[in-house]
Amino acid sequence: MVDVPGWGGNLAGQHLDLRLTAPDGYTAVRSYSIASAGPGDRVELAVDKFPDGEVSPYLVDDIQKGDELELRGPLGGWFVWKPEQTESVQLIGGGSGVVPLIAMVRSHAASGSTAPFRLLYSVRTPQDVFFADELRALAESSPYFDLNFVYTRAVPANWPSKPGRISREILEASTYPASISPAVFVCGPTGFVESVANILVALGHEPTSVKTERFGGK
Amino acid sequence: MGIISRGFSGRSREHNPDLPPGQYLAEDFPVLSAGPTPDIDTADWSFRVQTESGKQYTWSWDEMQALGLEEIHTDIHCVTRWSKLGTSWRGISLDKIFAGIETENAYVMAHSYGGYTTNVPLEDLLDGKAWIATEYDGEPLDPEHGGPARLLVPHLYFWKSAKWVNGLRMMETDDPGFWEQNGYHLYGDPWLEQRYW
Numbered sequence A: 001m002v003d004v005p006g007w008g009g010n011l012a013g014q015h016l017d018l019r020l021t022a023p024d025g026y027t028a029v030r031s032y033s034i035a036s037a038g039p040g041d042r043v044e045l046a047v048d049k050f051p052d053g054e055v056s057p058y059l060v061d062d063i064q065k066g067d068e069l070e071l072r073g074p075l076g077g078w079f080v081w082k083p084e085q086t087e088s089v090q091l092i093g094g095g096s097g098v099v100p101l102i103a104m105v106r107s108h109a110a111s112g113s114t115a116p117f118r119l120l121y122s123v124r125t126p127q128d129v130f131f132a133d134e135l136r137a138l139a140e141s142s143p144y145f146d147l148n149f150v151y152t153r154a155v156p157a158n159w160p161s162k163p164g165r166i167s168r169e170i171l172e173a174s175t176y177p178a179s180i181s182p183a184v185f186v187c188g189p190t191g192f193v194e195s196v197a198n199i200l201v202a203l204g205h206e207p208t209s210v211k212t213e214r215f216g217g218k
Numbered sequence B: 001m002g003i004i005s006r007g008f009s010g011r012s013r014e015h016n017p018d019l020p021p022g023q024y025l026a027e028d029f030p031v032l033s034a035g036p037t038p039d040i041d042t043a044d045w046s047f048r049v050q051t052e053s054g055k056q057y058t059w060s061w062d063e064m065q066a067l068g069l070e071e072i073h074t075d076i077h078c079v080t081r082w083s084k085l086g087t088s089w090r091g092i093s094l095d096k097i098f099a100g101i102e103t104e105n106a107y108v109m110a111h112s113y114g115g116y117t118t119n120v121p122l123e124d125l126l127d128g129k130a131w132i133a134t135e136y137d138g139e140p141l142d143p144e145h146g147g148p149a150r151l152l153v154p155h156l157y158f159w160k161s162a163k164w165v166n167g168l169r170m171m172e173t174d175d176p177g178f179w180e181q182n183g184y185h186l187y188g189d190p191w192l193e194q195r196y197w
Helices: A056-062 A095-110 A132-141 A168-174 A190-202 B061-066 B094-098
Strands: A015-021 A027-033 A070-075 A089-094 A117-123 A145-151 A183-189 A210-215 B046-050 B056-060 B070-077 B082-093 B107-112 B117-121 B131-136 B150-152 B165-171
Touching (some): A027 A095, A089 A095, A095 A117, A095 A132, A095 A145, A095 A183, A095 A190, A095 A210, A117 A168, A132 A145, A145 A168, A168 A190, A183 A190, A190 A210, B046 B094, B056 B061, B061 B131, B070 B131, B082 B094, B094 B131
Parallel strands (some): A089 A117, A089 A183, A183 A210, B046 B165
Antiparallel strands (some): A015 A070, B046 B056, B070 B082, B107 B117, B107 B165, B131 B150
């Protein structure tokens, strides 16, 4: 959570650049998706720690309350959802790729939107779920938001299926069908996004209605 | 200098003169695309240049390959801050494509399968600065990286090197393409850090 005087709010799905500066002037900049949306000068980030990374271990392990950060943003005008959009929205997130989708779910709830929203969240284990309580509470309280999980490494007790990667069968069972022409947002590691987007197109979704955001190489 | 990040030392102090400001070296080859990866058969592939007179010049895959492939060794720089140094490609020089084309226009909109567009000044595509790349690292270009053919304009940020390219349209003015309409710089010089407008 970062207080950014003069930020002035951001759209759901946008990102920012975060810059760290060492005492000798060396700087490192990385882009992070924003988990918060809407007006206001408080920005929430959710950072996955890459053990060999240069910036994420500092943000996860070293930074303390009250430290100052340099941010630039909000950035990006493509992978965004605006409350005035009325069509059905299918969100599909892999790992920390769920962060910009969380911002969309929050914006959807905060604006009182009645556009049908559905999130399919692929995650390693139940302990790895970002914003778990908030997501479950929103899914229980809102008639316009459905939440589905795919666990790739370990499932909760009494879960009806084994852990496994997202598949055509899971996408058919747990996402809006192409017949209702949802706007689809897919975010996650490159391999995840490639595989999900290809299946969606095979299931009949228009490629132009599937927006993707990828991170990492292959 | 900005705010010092307490306790941050960073990874490396070795200054690499081949790395533009704000970039880091990528070990892998990250993928950045706005939508699904299109599946394009070279048998169906065609490439078209359209000028201000309305005239269209088209090439099939075989006609394009017959123009002759060049070896390209270059550094590439993505606006999302990764760079790869010394990458190897093969492709057709845009000088060969423009050799028989008459135009007075100074700007080009590159078009791709899937609807992606990006704008580039014509002079940035000529004189050995740009190619239609069809091979990477000795192999046919992967669909994820823009195969079967992508524009390669390595002196600009890599979003200008349009994946799945299928045509160029001449323009009188430097109209913004897809990412340029979505907050990215109209020109995109990595050495000047022209990331956003």
